[in-house]
Amino acid sequence: MRTRITTADALNDPLPETIAAERLRQHLEDVARERDNAYRALQEREAELARIQRIGKVGGLEVDFREGFKNRRSPEYLMIHGLPPEAADESHEDWVNRIHPDDRDAAVKHFFDVLAETSEDYTAEYRIIRPSDGETRWIRVVAKIERDSNGRAIRLVGAHIDITDQMLARETLRESEDRFRLIADSAPVPIWVTKLDRKRSFANQAYVDFVGLPYEEAIDFDWRKVLHPDDLPHVLQQSVQGEASLKPFVLEARYKNASGEWRWLRSESQPRWDPTGKHIGFIGVAHDITAAKQAEIELRRLNETLEERIVERTAELESNEARLRAILETSNQYQGLVNLEGELLYANKTALAGIRTEARDVIGQPFWDTPWFTETPGMSDVAREAFETVLRGEAVRMEMRLRLPIGERDFEFGMRPVLDRHGNITGAVPELVDITERRRGEEALRQSQKMEAIGQLTGGVAHDFNNLLTIIRSATDFLRRRELPEERRRRYVDAISDTVERASKLTAQLLAFARRQPLKPQIFNVGSQVEGVAQLVRPLVGGRIEISVEVHDTDCFTVADVAQFEAALINLAINARDAMDDEGRLTIAVRKVQGIPSLRAQSARGGDYVAISVADTGSGIAPENIDAIFEPFFTTKEVGKGTGLGLSQAFGFAKQSEGDIAVMSTPGKGATFTIYLPQAQSPAADDEAAARTSEAATTGRGYRVLVVEDNDDVGQFSTELLEDLGYVVRRVANASAALAILGENEFAVDLVFSDVIMPGMNGVELAGIIRERYPGLPVVLTSGYSNVLAENAHRGFELIQKPYSVESLSRILRKAITEKLSVAR
Structure with a gap:
């Protein structure tokens, strides 16, 4: 059925064109809406992709090769490479310069090699240095290459991935694997x-x-x-x-x-x-x-025959015990056994016989409270301390003298711990070896050697002094003759003076050997002093002996008596000259050393020392004489060729200077003597200059001298000598009288000249009091020999040794007074 449309309906309904237009508008809105949604979705996906790229440290890139190199970098790429936004179209050279220098040549070559090939894939790994922070980063490149029909690359599209963390992890893993391998191989x-x-x-x-x-x-x-x-x-x-x-x-x-x-x-x-x-x-x-x-396996085998072995072992132990007891009971040593509480468990027959007692009287007592130790004061404490030491796992050995019922005896005492099979201490074994007879024999031998040495020394001194006294006695007898010509009179006076000088040197050498000579220690440069001595030695040894000085360390300083040091070197040089028969080579060397080696059964010493060696190419020293060469008056030279005191002087000087002397020699190949002296700090320049200053002999000029001398004859000669020099002299016999004069008027004298050895207070003590009470008053001491001086030097006071000459006395007194005046000014 058809629908009928009336005119009124047509007027009320829209026209067809309007409807179509409305529908088109709606469709366009839908399309626009869908486009917007799609665009927003695309933006979201791009934002999400950008986030993913930033998280994954991935940046995109595009390179167009058709007209050179045209680069386009994504923001993520710029972030990875530390570039600013304006670098999105950076040049090819910018990329090359950013590559790490160690990777640059290889990375660029690989890039061009791939472009020259036909491959569509390009991958690479290299380091860059980011311009933004200077940080080194590892980059992995993954890209595709578009090529034309001729295979020429026209475009590259790809990604840069920051793989620094992966590379560090890989390096850490490699190091871990290397460490594991090293540990495993070890x-x-x-x-x-x-x-x-x-x-x-x-x-x-x-x-x-x-x-x-x-x-x-x-x-x-x-x-x-x-x-x-x-x-x-x-x-x-x-x-x-x-x-x-x-x-x-x-x-x-x-x-x-x-x-x-x-x-x-x-x-x-x-x-x-x-x-x-x-x-x-x-x-x-x-x-x-x-x-x-x-x-x-062995234990299993032993277990199979355990009972049999126990029986055998028991028998063996009993046999061993019997043998051990027999050994202990027949031993000449005192032997025992002590438990952990120190109680005596066993003592052999020899030990019991030494205290004339039975085992039941001492077994169970503390070891240190037994008659072996209680009768000797202090020995019980020594034995107790030895036991406590043994309980700490240490062995003890010492010598002791004990008062026993059989008499006073010398013993070598020893005690060692007894250990079980686990190493635990279960007790102690004390032992005493009677060495009384050996000690007596050694003492007798030492006394015999001592008397022999004293006899040799006395004979040598008597021989040399009798020769000197003969000269003096003959000269004085000649001087008594009235008709003696003046020329002979001067010759005899000179002979007496020279003989006195020789006697003085002889006593000085004896005192040096005995380490009883008063020394004047001062700091000096050993190398410089040796070079000076070498000049003195040259005319003494002759022109056919070559002298070589080798100073290995130029700043070698020591503290010693310079004169005695020079005398020791001269004595060694003269001995070397005689050993070379006036032809050969003499070498004097100076060097710093650490410590002194073991010499003459003495243990080695540590510390800083200066070694002065004198080596010759002479005949050497016979082995049987090497231990005796430092003894006074020992000589292998012919009569009249030497006193035998040269080496003893060098030995005594080294010892008294807190050093030592060593000798090495091979017969036929020469000998080397080495003096060791302690090192010292370098002195100040002005101190050295002052040490070198010497005053010339001069007259007294009326200065007042207080002479303190208890010997009337010496005092008379000293007074007259000083008066002849122009001094005003006052003499007293002892230190108390001198202090009394100074107590009345400390300005009564300009200098005190005192002997060292006097009744009551000695000269060194007197000088010390004067220095304390009257610090500006100079004191000069004099002595032929004094153990006080040898042990304490002269405590900084001037010293003149007897016998002294007029010149030396005048020079020293003048020096002391001059120093006083310079201080006063």
Whole structure:
């Protein structure tokens, strides 16, 4: 049925064109809406992709090769490379300059090599240095290359991925693997790692050494080839079961090593898992238990015959005990046994006989409270301290003299701990060896040697002094003659003066050997002093002897008496001249050394020393004389060729200067003497200059001198001598009188000239009091010999030794007064 449309309906309904237009509008709105939604979805996906790229440190790039290199970089790329936004179209050179210098040549060459090929894929890994922060980053490049029909690259599209973390992780893993390999190779036991197919992926050096094959062959080696046939079946079965359990398992078997020797190994295997928990193999380590297995087999064998061996062992112990007791009871030593409380458990017959008692009287007593020690004051404490030392695991040895019922005896006492099989202390064994007779023999020998040395010394002194006195006596007899010509009179006076000088030097040499000579120590440069002595020695040794001075250290300073040092070197040089028969080479060397070696049965000494060696090319020293050369008056020279005091003077000087002297010699090849002196700090320049200053002899000019001398004859001569020099002299006989004069008027004298040895207060003590009470008053001491001076030097006071000349006395007095005046000004 058709619908009829009336005119009124047509007027009320819209026109068809309007309806179509409305529908078109709606459709366009829908399309626009869909487009907007799609655009927003695209933006969201792009934003999501950008976030993913930033999280994954991935940046996009495009390079157009059709007109050179046209680059386009994504924001993520710029962020990875540390570039600003305006670098999105950077140049090819910018990219090249950003590559790390160590990777640049290889990376650029690889890039151009790929472009020149036909491949569509381009991958690379290299480091860059980011301009933004200077940080080095690792970059991985993954890209596709578009090529034209001729295969020429026209475009590259790809991504840069920051793989720095992965590379650092890879490096950390490599270092970890290197450390593991180093630790494993350092281990003394075989270590290995296996995969699921039972092939080894790693083996350490001990593993390789055991099989005796190169590494690549060792990791593929089949262990079944070196398994002992008796162990092979059960080891294979246990191995399969252990691997199937996926738990740690242990195997014990015999294996033949590279030397063909069967060794028991105990292997321990642990399963390996990857990060996801998947089982990937085993790691194992093997220990050589051959000794334990052999001990176990031996123990098993011993257990089988234990009862028989116990009987045998008991009999053996009883036999050993009987033998030991027999040895102890027949020993000449005092021997005993003490428990941990110090109680005596046993003493042998010799020890009991020494105190004339029975075992029951001392057994059970504290060892130190027994008659061996109680009768000697202090010895009980010594024995107790020795026992306490032994309880700490230390042995004790010493010498002691004990008062026993059999008399006073000398012993070598020793005590050592008794240890059980575990090393624990269970007691102590004291021993005393009677050395009384040996000590008496040694003492007799020492006394004999001492008397022989005294006899030799006395004979030498008497011989030399009688010669000197003969000259003086003859000269004085001649001087008594009235008709004696003046020329002969002067000659006899000179002879007396020279003889007195020789006697003075002789006593000085004796005192130097005995280390009783008063020295004047001062700081000086040894090298400079040696060079000066060498000049003095040259005319003494003759022109046919070559002298060489070798100063290895130029700043060698020491503290010693310069005059005695020079005398020692001159004596050594003269001895060397005589040993070379006036022809050869003399070498004097100076160097710094650490310590003094062991000399003449003395232990070595540490410290900083200066070594002065005098070496010659002479005949050397016979071995039988080497121990006697430093004795006074010992000489191998002909009569009249030497006193035998030169080396003794050098020896005494070195010893008194807190040093020593050594000698090395081979007969026919010369000798070397080395003097060791302690090192000292370099002195100030002005001190050195002052030390070099010397005053010329001059007259007294009326200065007042107080002479303190108890010997009337010496005092009379001293007074007259000083008065002849122009001094005003006042003399007293002792220190008390001198102090009394100074107490009345300390300005009554300009200088005090005192002997050292006097009744009551000696000269050194007097000088000390004057320095304390009257610090501006100079004191000069004089002495022929004094143990006070030898032990204490002269405490900084001027010293003139008897006998002294007019010139030396005048010079020293004048020097002391001049220094006083300079201080006063």
